[in-house]
Amino acid sequence: MPPPPCRGRFAPSPTGPLHFGSLLAAFGSWLMARKAGGEWLVRIEDLDPPREVAGAADEQLRTLERFGLVADGQVLRQSERDAHYRAALERLLASGDAFECHCSRSDLAGGVHRACVPGTHRPDPAIRLRVPDGTVVGFEDRVHGAVVQDVSAEVGDFVLRRADGPWAYQLAVVVDDAAQGITEVVRGADLLDSTARQVFLQRRLGLPTPDYAHLPLVVDADGRKLSKSLAALPIDGADPLPILRAAWLALGQAADAWPAGATLAATLEAAASAFEAKRIPRTPPAALAAMHNATVIDAA
Incomplete structure (x- = not known):
């Protein structure tokens, strides 16, 4: 091919x-x-x-x-692609890779979600991606070279849909890059830290990983x-x-x-x-x- x-x-x-x-x-x-x-x-x-x-x-x-x-x-x-994000989320929920989370920000020590706080309940829970212990993701950036992140320790289970309703950036960008056939993501270095999460999510959804360059x-x-x-x-x-x-x-x-x-x-x-x-x-x-x-x- x-x-x-x-x-x-x-x-x-x-x-x-x-x-x-x-x-x-x-x-x-x-x-x-x-x-x-x-x-x-x-x-x-x-x-x-x-x-x-x-x-x-x-x-x-x-x-x-x-x-x-x-x-x-x-x-x-x-804003016109709700159905595509919903389909991806349903796949992750069905596979057990995503789960409902009733935790508030104040419940999370250091902002890293590793397990839900027992007994918490919210009428509209967030949906998070499950990040198993020891999940380390590496990729090669055309500007910054080799980048490695322990996603489980540094980020934890991250949000795919927010409790207040909107889709999270991480899910939308992964779904749309694949849908548009993007082969190289070129963007500002302020997004470098989020890239390992996107690579991990791409793998969970069986989507290709583009090359990256953070300006x-x-x-x-x-x-x-x-x-x-x-x-x-x-x-x-x-x-x-x-x-x-x-x-x-x-x-x-x-x-x-x-x-x-x-x-x-x-x-x-x-x-x-x-x-x-x-x-x-x-x-x-x-x-x-x-x-x-x-x-x-x-x-x-």
Whole structure:
């Protein structure tokens, strides 16, 4: 059987406009897919209505388009995929890999669930995945190298459906990556810690495990993640090339390798050809935060 075609994706949550950190993830995933001659998809992770901002998803898509980053297929919205998550959950419940949990957060010492507290009862229990003692999961990340996590000790039995109703990220992302045929997950390093859980769940569901690459997490001058700081200002696609160049440098690419294309489309095509994944750093260049702040202010 021939190997599946390379397929990457960008999966924002519609909690507000795209900022520089989210653009970096989008551009990095696009570059890796294009460099491999593959496809690039977009998924809207709209599973948590209280956190969503009305109209944010459509505005995010318009921003991506202004930067020349257009999905190769239909945009998938998680809010429309309840039946698929339910089917996966039912399989796990039937096999005994998932179970109802009536524990509250305050019941869990250190936040790690290893066994339910006797006598507890909630009208709408959460559903957790059973993680047997000694469950150690390893995978190779294209940026961070070998990653190994003792999921049973560090995470414990983790939630698949929350007690208040919404599907947990871990279940939805695994089901959707398989459904979309994603072969390489390229995203921010803040999600590196959750990857072992997803690999373990993939194995329980008999789903393929994609390759992973976790990009440097861009922080502001005070060392805070952009989404937690004033630097999380909306990016302006009216003049996309300076911001794309800043993202290019954040991905560790050589400044003199940035193409001076006459148009956005020509620049992107040349950038995909010149891109070298091996140059991606684990942390962004120290000068990036100040450069980004200036870029955003100039573009706003």
